Amino acid sequence: MLALYLREVKLGLRAGTGALTGVLFFLAVVAVMPFGVGPDLNLLSRIGPAVLWISALLASLLGLERLFQADREDGTLDLLVMADARHMLAFTVFVKCLAHWTAGVLPLVAVAPLLGLFMNVEPAGLAAATLTLLAGTPAITFIGAVGAALVVALPRGGLLVSVLVLPLTIPVLIFGVAASRGAVAEPDPFLQPFLILCALTLFFSVIGPAAAALALRHVD
Amino acid sequence: MRLAAEGLSGERGGERIFSGISFELESGRALAVTGPNGAGKTTLLRIIAGLLPAAEGRVTLSGDEERWPGVAGACHYLGHLNAMKAALTVEENLAFWRAFLGATGLFPQEALEAVGLGGIGHLPFAYLSAGQRRRTAIARLLVSHRPVWLLDEPTAGLDQASASRFSALMREHLAAGGIIVAATHLPLGFETVEELRMGKRQ
Numbered sequence: 001m002l003a004l005y006l007r008e009v010k011l012g013l014r015a016g017t018g019a020l021t022g023v024l025f026f027l028a029v030v031a032v033m034p035f036g037v038g039p040d041l042n043l044l045s046r047i048g049p050a051v052l053w054i055s056a057l058l059a060s061l062l063g064l065e066r067l068f069q070a071d072r073e074d075g076t077l078d079l080l081v082m083a084d085a086r087h088m089l090a091f092t093v094f095v096k097c098l099a100h101w102t103a104g105v106l107p108l109v110a111v112a113p114l115l116g117l118f119m120n121v122e123p124a125g126l127a128a129a130t131l132t133l134l135a136g137t138p139a140i141t142f143i144g145a146v147g148a149a150l151v152v153a154l155p156r157g158g159l160l161v162s163v164l165v166l167p168l169t170i171p172v173l174i175f176g177v178a179a180s181r182g183a184v185a186e187p188d189p190f191l192q193p194f195l196i197l198c199a200l201t202l203f204f205s206v207i208g209p210a211a212a213a214l215a216l217r218h219v220d
Numbered sequence: 221m222r223l224a225a226e227g228l229s230g231e232r233g234g235e236r237i238f239s240g241i242s243f244e245l246e247s248g249r250a251l252a253v254t255g256p257n258g259a260g261k262t263t264l265l266r267i268i269a270g271l272l273p274a275a276e277g278r279v280t281l282s283g284d285e286e287r288w289p290g291v292a293g294a295c296h297y298l299g300h301l302n303a304m305k306a307a308l309t310v311e312e313n314l315a316f317w318r319a320f321l322g323a324t325g326l327f328p329q330e331a332l333e334a335v336g337l338g339g340i341g342h343l344p345f346a347y348l349s350a351g352q353r354r355r356t357a358i359a360r361l362l363v364s365h366r367p368v369w370l371l372d373e374p375t376a377g378l379d380q381a382s383a384s385r386f387s388a389l390m391r392e393h394l395a396a397g398g399i400i401v402a403a404t405h406l407p408l409g410f411e412t413v414e415e416l417r418m419g420k421r422q
Contacts (some may be wrong), residue, residue: 007316075303083321
């Protein structure tokens with residue numbers, strides 16, 4: 001399984017499609033936001049964490065449809081399904097998701113504090129937004145895996161994945177933004193939404209791979 | 221060890237393409253599945269591999285249930301696609317499959333030498349010719365041990381020398397007690413073969 005993880009990360013980085021596309025998209029969305037909203041620093045710092053979260057959500061949906069499609073195109077998927085007796089397919093999917101997250105989404109989390117500065121978010125808010133992204137974005141990848149598994153046989157499934165997955169990611173977005181706001185806006189709590197966010201990630205880390213494995217087993 | 225199929229029927233897209241296929245293979249035996257295009261050779265192999273559900277009938281593997289509890293887990297499947305990543309080197313690809321499928325076979329370098337590709341382990345898979353890609357996929361069969369080989373047009377794209385080298389590898393596998401089911405148009409190049417002729421049903 002470690003071999004699978006390392007290979008997937010290597011592929012994600014080496015093919016040049018994963019990490020950089022997501023980061024550039026993230027950068028583009030956050031960078032144009034102040035131009036659209038206007039130079040009101042108070043407003044920017046208030047909506048900053050939400051903008052970071054929305055952009056990260058959309059950026060991490062990019063490239064999700066390739067999660068299993070590339071494996072199906074070169075025949076790898078057949079062998080992964082057949083190896084079920086040795087490596088449970090749901091666990092294989094889990095490891096693939098983790099690798100996808102490491103190569104494609106972790107860089108987003110890493111640049112989030114920098115981009116938060118563009119939005120005039122104060123240091124505590126930056127830390128909170130980064131922490132919530134770190135805890136919450138894996139859930140998006142696990143949910144996305146289900147969508148990716150469902151459309152694996154379709155040649156242009158990218159948009160369909162986003163449409164399928166987006167409604168399910170709304171709770172993650174709500175609690176992610178609530179926690180990052182809670183860290184700076186005084187009466188709002190930070191810990192409760194943050195813990196629910198962690199719970200969502202744990203919940204989807206089980207449900208997502210299991211559902212995706214079920215879909216992959218019935219591809220054709 | 222015995223691989224048996226009883227009354228298998230296969231469907232593609234809701235249409236029955238073959239039915240009533242039965243065979244029994246003891247250790248050391250090979251089955252050549254022949255027939256015109258569209259007769260369902262690939263479908264049959266995929267059903268044996270557990271990648272497609274059988275419409276009727278079942279496939280069983282008996283003899284060593286402790287080590288190989290299921291049919292799919294005991295099979296190597298060499299389909300039309302080579303299951304290699306273009307962005308990785310040949311050796312990285314094989315090393316991954318060896319680690320993932322279980323390191324019970326040859327080392328990648330040895331497996332590459334066995335298929336006559338000794339010197340190219342460091343090249344990205346994308347740089348190889350079609351025949352070399354096929355031979356790399358054949359080398360995958362050697363890096364981890366599986367008693368049953370399911371081969372779909374294994375010699376497609378191979379030159380004469382590589383094809384005869386591959387039949388030597390298949391003979392070795394059979395001599396070691398393996399089982400081979402191969403869908404092919406060409407003779408496999410050895411004697412211990414039963415033939416299953418699949419016709420187009422109208």
